[in-house]
Amino acid sequence: MVLADIQSAKDHRAIAIDKVGVKNITYPVTVLDRAHGRQHTVATVNMYVSLPHHFKGTHMSRFVEVLNEHRHGVTIQNFPAILEKIRKKLDAVSAHMEISFPYFLEKIAPVSHAASIMSYPCSFRGSVQEGTYDLVVQVKVPVTSVCPCSKAISVGGAHNQRSEVTLSVRFREFVWIEDLVHVVESRASAEVYSLLKRADEKYLTERAYNNPKFVEDIVRDVAQALLKDPNLTWFSVEAENFESIHNHNAYAYVEKY
Numbered sequence: 270m271v272l273a274d275i276q277s278a279k280d281h282r283a284i285a286i287d288k289v290g291v292k293n294i295t296y297p298v299t300v301l302d303r304a305h306g307r308q309h310t311v312a313t314v315n316m317y318v319s320l321p322h323h324f325k326g327t328h329m330s331r332f333v334e335v336l337n338e339h340r341h342g343v344t345i346q347n348f349p350a351i352l353e354k355i356r357k358k359l360d361a362v363s364a365h366m367e368i369s370f371p372y373f374l375e376k377i378a379p380v381s382h383a384a385s386i387m388s389y390p391c392s393f394r395g396s397v398q399e400g401t402y403d404l405v406v407q408v409k410v411p412v413t414s415v416c417p418c419s420k421a422i423s424v425g426g427a428h429n430q431r432s433e434v435t436l437s438v439r440f441r442e443f444v445w446i447e448d449l450v451h452v453v454e455s456r457a458s459a460e461v462y463s464l465l466k467r468a469d470e471k472y473l474t475e476r477a478y479n480n481p482k483f484v485e486d487i488v489r490d491v492a493q494a495l496l497k498d499p500n501l502t503w504f505s506v507e508a509e510n511f512e513s514i515h516n517h518n519a520y521a522y523v524e525k526y
Contacts, residue, residue, distance in 0.1 A: 283322045288365060290317035291332045298343045298370065303447050312343070312370035318361035319398075331358050343368060345393065345443055348404055352397040363398035372408070372446050376462055378469040385464030391446055407437040408449045412457030413473070414510055417481035429477055430513045431461065434487060438495070439503040456490035458482045484508040484521035492523045501525075 294314040302308035316332040335355050339347065348366070356364035369392040376387050395404040412432050420427035434453045438444060454460045459477035462469070482490070487508040495504050503526060510519040 279323055279325065285322040286320040288317035289320045289327050290315070290365075291329055294333070294336065296336060297340060298368065299341055300370065300372065301344050301445075303445050304375070307342070308373065310370045310372065312368045314369075315365075315367040316355060317365040318355060318359045319363045320361070327359055327361075331355075334358070343393075345404065345406065348393055348395045349397065349402045352395050352402070356397055363396060365396040366393075367395075368393045374447065374450065376460075378462055378465055380468040380472050381466040383464050383466055383469070385462060387461075387463055389446070389450055403439070405437050405439055406444060406446070406449070407435065408446055408453075410434045410436065410450055410453040411461045412454060412487070413459040413461060413477050414484070414487060414508075415458045415477045415481040417483060417486075419514075420478065420481050427478060427481065428512075428514045429458070430510050432457065432484070432487070432508055432510045434491065435505075435507045435509075436491065437505045438501050440500050441502060442500055444500065452494050453491055456482075456494065457487055484510050484519045488521045488523045492525065496525065 292315045294316070296312050296314050297309065298312045299307050299309050314336060316336065318327060320327055332355065335351065335358055338354070339351050343351070352364045352366055355366065356362075369390065371388045372391045374387050374389065375384055377384055390409040392407045393404065394407070395402070397403075410433070412434055413429060414432045415427050415429040434457070436449050436453055438449065458480045459473045462473075465473070488506045491506045492504070495501055495506070505522065505524040507522040508520070512518055
């Protein structure tokens, strides 16, 4: 019995579709980890292709078929090959894929040296079209910021808050997620940990107080460090402070073309 292939039927509306595909696939993947070689995590995957005006639809199952072939190793290095395989398998001009996943790093508390695991939301966003490949790696890093103005005008203390810095980069050669995290954490008032003892809390509180940063300071300091890296061809840095004494968030963004 021959089953009808409705997706390949002709469409007469003469309207091409920029992106069509599948979204929100929850999938186990393996990514590179500098300390341990590889790290197993769970990703949310979106996959799309362009659709010519004369095709009625795309073959959704083929996206998952390609993903199945690479579930044991989705890396920055093989992202172009995965995209090209999607493009060819669906006979498309362009292909796009977004993979979002938690990346785990062990952190050591500064005084007690207690070990704990931190989770950093990461994503790879790639596309390929007519031999041109593009990939953006993004990581979100929680940090602490202390308000310089509050410190300057207060007799004692200063308001502080947890902040989220989102760093996105394009690059010539391989980049480690760990290095991107370090660039951000080292430019904040202080780092954030999942496990701290009292001696650690004292150290970090005093460190942050002696290193106050506006959101403007954080994005500028991170950008200043990234500008020195010749491997990076583009980046954006955004910082958002979840304010402790205001009913709004403070925000700053800088981009290098």
